[in-house]
Amino acid sequence: MRVFKNRAFSRFADRNKISDEDLCEVVRRASQGLIDADLGGGVIKQRLARKGEGASGGFRSMILFKEQNRAVFVHGFAKKDVGNISRRELKALKGLAKIMLAYSDAQLTSIIASGTLIEVHCNGKTAKTVS
Numbered sequence: 001m002r003v004f005k006n007r008a009f010s011r012f013a014d015r016n017k018i019s020d021e022d023l024c025e026v027v028r029r030a031s032q033g034l035i036d037a038d039l040g041g042g043v044i045k046q047r048l049a050r051k052g053e054g055a056s057g058g059f060r061s062m063i064l065f066k067e068q069n070r071a072v073f074v075h076g077f078a079k080k081d082v083g084n085i086s087r088r089e090l091k092a093l094k095g096l097a098k099i100m101l102a103y104s105d106a107q108l109t110s111i112i113a114s115g116t117l118i119e120v121h122c123n124g125k126t127a128k129t130v131s
Helices: 007-015 020-031 087-100 105-114
Strands: 002-006 037-040 043-050 054-066 070-078 117-119
Touching: 002 007, 002 020, 002 105, 007 070, 020 043, 020 054, 020 070, 037 087, 043 087, 054 087, 070 087, 105 117
Parallel strands: 002 070
Antiparallel strands: 002 117, 037 043, 043 054, 054 070
16 A cells, blocks of 8 residues: 655644654554544545544544555644534545545656655555555
8 A cells, every 4th residue: 555645734744743654553554444434435534643642632634545555644633623624625535535546656656756745654665565
């Protein structure tokens, strides 16, 4: 499975000291069927633990997810700041998932080269086999 984050999520992760390994662990859980909320249309919501506090009071991540293929972190927020996303935001995320989860490897290479997506590395390697 390949794992990516967009620039906005990358800034969110940096600000909140969320490492690529933390993201890899979230994807591992989802790949094992431990999905916190399946919102349909290739969009899932997963908890991200706040350093030293655990997952329940931590962050939430919106991930475009295609099992055994690709995970793209696109939005993150603190649970204390935002209860949930709106219906309009969910509709937009589902539209984005339909497009991004269908990209070919050649399209992904181009998007990575443009800086729009950043490939996440697990254990010092590209996360092509997160499981």
